[in-house]
Amino acid sequence: MSRFRTDKPKPISAAPAFETVLLSYNADAVKQFARTFAGSEKGRTTKDACIRAIIEVLANPAAIRNMVSQLSDFERNALALHKLRGTTQAAKNEEWAVECLLLDWEKNSRRAPGYYYGSHRSESYEALNQLLRAGLVFHTGGSYLGLGGYYGETLACFVDARILREIGTVTLPAIRLKPVEGPSWPDWVKRPSEITLRMVAFHQALQKTMPLALTAKALPAKPTLAKLNKLLNWEEAGKTAPPGQTLPEPLGFMMALWKEAGLLRFDTLNRTIEVQETAAGLLARPFAEQAAVWLRAYRSVTGWFEGDIRNISMYFDSDRPAAPTKVNGLRAGLLLTLATLSDKTGWYRIKDLSDALYHAIGSRFSLGYLRTFQGHYSQKAADIEEARKKVETERHEAWNHQEHFFLAFMLVGPLLHLGIVELAYEKGKNTDIPTLFRLTEAGRQGLARLYGQTETTATQTTARPEKQPCWMIQPNFDVVVYLEQALPEQLALIERVAERRQLDAATATYRLTREATYLALEAGLQLEQMLADLQASSLMPVPEAVSRSIRDWAERRERIAVHLLTNLLEFDSAGARDDALTATPNLGKAIGDRYVLVNTLPKGFRLQSTIAYEPAPPRCISVSESGGVTIDPELKDLLISGELTEICLPDAKNPLHWRITETSAKAARKKGWMTADLLTRLAGRAKRPLPKVLELAIRCWTGENQAPPAASLERAYVLRVPFLEMAEALDKSPLFKPFLAERLGPHAFLAHSKTITQLQARLDEFGFSQAGTSLTQMD
Template sequence: MPPPIADYTTWTERVRETLDRYAEPLSRAVSARLVQPKIGQTVEDLADKAAATQTNAPVIDRRIRELPEGPQTLLRLVGLSRQPIWNVGQLITLSAAAGHADGFAPLQSLLEAGLIFPTQTPGNAPITDFTAWFGGAGMLAASVFVHPAVAARSREIGTGEDRKKARAAPTPTAGGDGLDWPLRLAAVWQRTRQLPVKMTQAKLLFKRDLTRLQADDLLAAPLIDVPEKVADPGVLAFEWAAAAGMFRPIEMEYHADAVLGSWPAGLWALLTHLFAAFFQVETWDPLKGYAPSDTALSPTATAALILFDQMALTPGKGKTAADLAAPLWDRHPSFPSALSREAAKTQGAGWVEALLLTVAVPLRVVEVQAGEPRTFRLSDFGRYLFCGEPEPQPPAAFPQTLMVQPNAEVLVYRQGLTPPLIAELSRFAAWKQIGPACTLELNAEETYHGLESGLTLAGIKQTLDRHAMRPVPNNVADLLRRWADKRERITVYPTATLVEFTTPADLDLALSRGLVAIKLTDLIGLTADGREPEFKALRLIGNREYDAKPVKCLTIADDGLTIAVDPVQADLLLEAEIARLAEPLPVTGNGPRQFRLTPRTLRQATEQGQSLDELDRWFVSRTGNPLTPAGRLFVTGPTVSSPVTETCRIVRLSSVEIADGIVQWPETCGLILDRLGPTVVMIEEENLTRLREVLAEIGVQLKDSQPT
């Protein structure tokens, strides 16, 4: 995640580090465009001054005005987006859509002027030439960043007096309260806190997580005041939240941050933050929904930015979707080809209308004007973003906006919701409904999450009391206290050594001798404060690195149900893992610990959400083989069709050759029901006499078995 926009110092340091990755001639040339070099000045000193110049408004203003029209327009659009990091291919597309179809040239001018910088270099090799750098990184991978101070100056210079003086007429409009997407992003943050979202190597959603996001009714709740259905709202909410820095990527998984700490406090600050993050959403389309592509860049971000910039030319005048779509159809390189055949019939007017109604209007950037056809114009917040107008007045505050019900549900009226209150409630209460009145639920799991994120019981009650219209019911307060008490009984050891013993008697002896301090289970002891036990007093047979992959440490008997544990290879996590699948067997003498798979234990495992594939993966990691046939019988038996009993005769033949002949000969093959083995066939009872007669004709006598 990039550093906060307001943190100019961090961005300046980033510029300085990037200049270090330039080859010396290029570093000197770029720095010299920003500051006047002195005779004998070292490249390091020159780079220091060039990086510091990024926040020098008069110098940056002069450098921007010296640019040709194409690079200046491109820099202005980047500044208007409030998004400091852009893909190079997107910027080339953006430049062409703005009327400057010069390929990489406008961006190269900005790189050479020291106003935009590469985010990375292939193989961390020094950059000697920007064209070669772009060719090595590729259209889809190369990206650049702009210092937020430079972006702010580009907005100021590029806004123009005509836009600053233009004011919107006070005609009736319809728009949202700006909370539709913040609420959905808070909800998807909660979903990801409960279960991380996995990504493929191509950075696409796994099928399971995609289905989960698409089927989420809460995320798909209707937008307020905008009668438009969002395409794949759950996917958009997740990708938008990821772009807004609400998740931490860990080994191809997205995990929710402990708190929504990246959210600014005020509504306009939050909406500006989300507005900038939207331009990093790559795989969502207003009409198609989730629409990833391995070969092309999504036109959504660049088309949206061009749309808003067009509206800023006449901020007080409404335009139809067809009017706004026409320039995109004519000049945007990838917009026409990205449209479906149906959307192309209106030259993308439906695409534009869907984008504005599902994103721009709920974000309060655009207003919908009444009439037929409906028209769109920038709102007061949109004019602040694109026309340099002052920031709108904050919405009226209604601090008492929620009611805690005796059933532990919390009813919240949207008029009083603020970004800090949404973030605070999301930490300890589960969102259940999003609408004019939102509903949350207080439960044990979310309370534990809130306490783990740093909240206290007193803090949770204070939040509810401060914003409640009436006191929190006593039974709900008691519930919160009981949930908090359960968690407080859990002791956290930042560092410790776990020692597993062979028998409970060995553990008791170690406790009495002070080798371990605490008895966790019948076989596991814990040393306090991270202190290592006196290993010379213990007979160690192994140790474990728990960051490593699970080790094969189980052997399955021939019955497919009895599992023996290898004490040398087993780790402490095995005890918790196997307890969900099998029952422990009594320990006999010095023999290994044993467990047994049973129908009950495997049924409980599947009821708790473990699929057959997950069971197979666990058995492969611990035994080297998937779940045994006997175990699979317990899992899949209740779900398959019922077995059928039949009364048949078994015929055991004297040789394989005779069996082959009977199965092949047309006179007898129709009498055979099934072949059970090399010399054994099965026939129906009524066919026995006919088979006996046919075989007798060729001299083969079929005898009945003698009863025993």
């Protein structure tokens, strides 16, 4: 792994000034830069002199304009493409490199003819590297001038803002692609209303799922994705869609798209995803304007791929699953090619597009390993030509197996689902997926905006449509939405207040439910506003029964309120509480006799003390070995008495004294308390660890299985005999031996208690009883 690879994505920094990095380049490089900036000049031989010349140009706008006018078309267009992404941002190297390859870059190459080693990884950066060698682009990674090879694409490249200021619009390259005859109507198409609804639904789902969690690797956390999936139901809907018409991992795509569009902010510090407020504004804009945003974002989407990348030996850092890859480059190449189509409304073959891109960039770009040809000096010219052709054939075949499929997936997947292209089957050809495509109106305008073709867009900008009724609310609570007439804000409303049941090309069916109404109200919608909005967009009056039910559902919500982590004031008496409420009008709401649910606590409000209940209530009891429980009056909280009632007996004389006994422990167990919970409850509130003896006693009282077996005092009998001779005889007697457990001394035995009656009988029988033996019971 290269030393330029880092574990975490580098933050995109603002463009530094060119002067600040000039010293880090070697003299040869700086001399080349000086030739670009100030032209060739005899006598300018030292690095310092060259730096001075460059600084002089940069300080003079007229000199910069003059320098820019001397640049080749390729250089100007390449810089214009970067300018379209913003003047202060680091370049998106993967994308820009491929766009540069599509420009006529070899015609005015500044590279001196000669032998150069080119690895399969550096080839795709060759056009961009020309700009680096000329000093028009610089990076902060040291003096090495080329991207690719061992030098990662992650190096942040910049163009000095003063130069970009003088750069005009881009002249798109001419990529020859012949339109073909196609049908009047597309076979596969996504209408703007359908796409807008999808976006609105996603926005609503994000807001319902807040907070959105992020993993340590800056990826959306699985529980968050699971919740979103459940709300959106895209995976399930995909199963019933015709094959090929669904996006792979639609949720992953949407998250990545919104992130790149700046609508989601991944906060890696707090590990959360924030939905930006601009999202609603963007969705309310005309679809053609949205298309440009989606196209720009799609080009830079990372961590999501159109196809299976597992078989491609694509180089990217595994620690950075969201790092840009060559797929971003291919997307950039595809979008730039689409923008150059000669007939904007014509049908084109996907294969023709793929071939055109191959001829433009195929010799230098591959998603995987690029086959390159190196002729050997000892080979004959004919052999070299044959070998070159063989390599080219192999390269084209590899392209058809890899890049072509990715391009097809890009068109059939994201570009279709973002409403940029529509697709059709070619007449007479039996294929699984359509092989023809054409740009939609939104696609044409979006691409024009993306590449700054303002004169085209100015005339085509559509005015924001008027808000009009767009749904029918039926007495069975179904709402049929006519998508063509619906504005994003209307779709957002219906997504909030109803559950989507069905989605067709022109209509969507929703159902007003108690749950959806509840969630909408919980999200902050007001009942009257909700009813008014439903009515305002309805083609017919809202049925009376429907409005009544919605009101009932809203009323039900008022029956139970949960005040989360609130503040409560406890007064000594009802009088004190009422006085405080009178003196401080906005203090809060009276509860019970002595409490106030605090609304706002005025600054300087005098408090006796504060008891916090989270993350755990205070430890306020002392527990003795004998089971006595004493509450500390200073720390006594609202819950402790209630908790002790469950497991202890109160002291009638002192409310601060409680006692845990066998009876109270058994009663608690009977109420359903598990022994472990009981002990945890006590231990959690005790200032010091529970006495071990009491803990064992509680375990025994509650009959916990794991408790040690209860100790028992067995009754013992001692047989005393008057003579030693008799004792010896009994000790050895098989008749008496089974009754005697142990000899305790010369004249005493421990007798088995269970057979004591038989022993007595035997002693009587043998007359030992009369002889003075005695059986004594010991405690």
